[in-house]
Amino acid sequence: MNTMHSDALMLTPLSVAVAYIHENGEELERARLTGLLGRSRAEPKVARSLLARQNEDGGFPFGLIPGRPSAVSATTTALQWMQDLRLLPSSYVERATAYLLTIQRPDGAWDESPGVLRYDPPAWARPGSALSRACCTALTASWLVRLRGRRYDAVARAATFLRASRNDRWPADEPPQITALVVAALLMVEGLSSPVASGGLEILRAHAPDGWTADCVTDALTALHQGGVPEDDPLIATGLQRLVALQRTDGGWSSEFGVDHDVDLSLRAFSVLLAHGVCGPSAPPT
Numbered sequence: 001m002n003t004m005h006s007d008a009l010m011l012t013p014l015s016v017a018v019a020y021i022h023e024n025g026e027e028l029e030r031a032r033l034t035g036l037l038g039r040s041r042a043e044p045k046v047a048r049s050l051l052a053r054q055n056e057d058g059g060f061p062f063g064l065i066p067g068r069p070s071a072v073s074a075t076t077t078a079l080q081w082m083q084d085l086r087l088l089p090s091s092y093v094e095r096a097t098a099y100l101l102t103i104q105r106p107d108g109a110w111d112e113s114p115g116v117l118r119y120d121p122p123a124w125a126r127p128g129s130a131l132s133r134a135c136c137t138a139l140t141a142s143w144l145v146r147l148r149g150r151r152y153d154a155v156a157r158a159a160t161f162l163r164a165s166r167n168d169r170w171p172a173d174e175p176p177q178i179t180a181l182v183v184a185a186l187l188m189v190e191g192l193s194s195p196v197a198s199g200g201l202e203i204l205r206a207h208a209p210d211g212w213t214a215d216c217v218t219d220a221l222t223a224l225h226q227g228g229v230p231e232d233d234p235l236i237a238t239g240l241q242r243l244v245a246l247q248r249t250d251g252g253w254s255s256e257f258g259v260d261h262d263v264d265l266s267l268r269a270f271s272v273l274l275a276h277g278v279c280g281p282s283a284p285p286t
Contacts, residue, residue: 013244016251017270024252025263032084036271042085050081051092058099062116062125069115072136073125075100079143084271097147100140101154108157110136122257124178130171131178137161138181142226145188159189166196170203176212179204180220184227192228201235209239214246214253215265221272231276240276243269 021033031046054060059070060078075096082088104110112127121127124135141158148155162182170179183200190197209217221239229236247253253269255261 013247013251014270014273016249017247017266017273018251020251021263021266021270025267028081029263029267032081032267033270035084035086036267036274040086042087047085047087050078050085051087054078054092054095057102058095058097059103060096062113062119062121068119069113070099071113071116071125072100072103072110072140073112073121076139076143084267093147097144100144104140104154104157108137108154108159108161109133110140110158112136124175130165131174134162134165134174134182135178138178138185138223141185142181142188142223145185146226150189155189159186162186163196166200170200175216176204176207176209177216177219177223180223184223184229187227187229197227201229201233205235209235209242212239212242213256214243214269215256215261217242217246218253218265218269218272221276222268225272225275236276240273243273 018033018037022030025033027046028049031042035042050064053064053066055070057070058075059072060074061068062071062074064074064078079088079093079096082090082093087093100110103113110133112121112125112132114127116125117127123129124131126132137158141155141162144152144155144158162185166182179200183197183204186194186197186200192198204220209220212220217239221236221243224233224236224239243253247269252262252266255265
């Protein structure tokens, strides 16, 4: 990535991000950071602080708050955290996967659990909406490709649903990170030749990320990387520049969902910078 290969962009953002997460993160967040930096597996005590939240049905509770009903959004988030902690594969992952497979709709889609409505979920997690179905289907399909392969039946059914929902046109008011999630899922199943995914990429390129929030650009870049969008795509370079520009002087990023989410967002931003080939420190400060 030509525009990002300078010491100022490679080392400084990552170094200060590590310091910020180490200083402000809780034990689980610091363990995720350590995993991202190469540790083989999380300490059992730290892992249990996440794994103990898994519900009996295999899913994870909405907002990852014990006592709440299992939710697609929380379960896919937990899978990401387990990956950060180097807990893949494990029986916990298998149970989470089984939960997701159990709740796939007959049309191939996933939707958020109706039980989350009492917690006033954001628009993309509001069950029954087209946005929720697009988001949940793309998130789950992407994980199933990684865990079961792109030819798995549930993945094929999900891809059919996503294609059908975009064949006429992409929704004009869809948040860009949701568009990126759908694009990535279709790319993971069909490859770069996917005509529907190509249409979504054109929409994203037409709406440059200069005005995107840190949450939005982080989630979009993460999805596009997983989908295999080439590093030399101008959308990637512009997105990374936007992400670096949004970093605060203390090394963190500000989440649109409140300060309680800043460390998690900073971990995700740090991860996506590493995923896109930005060099950084090999270990957190002691």
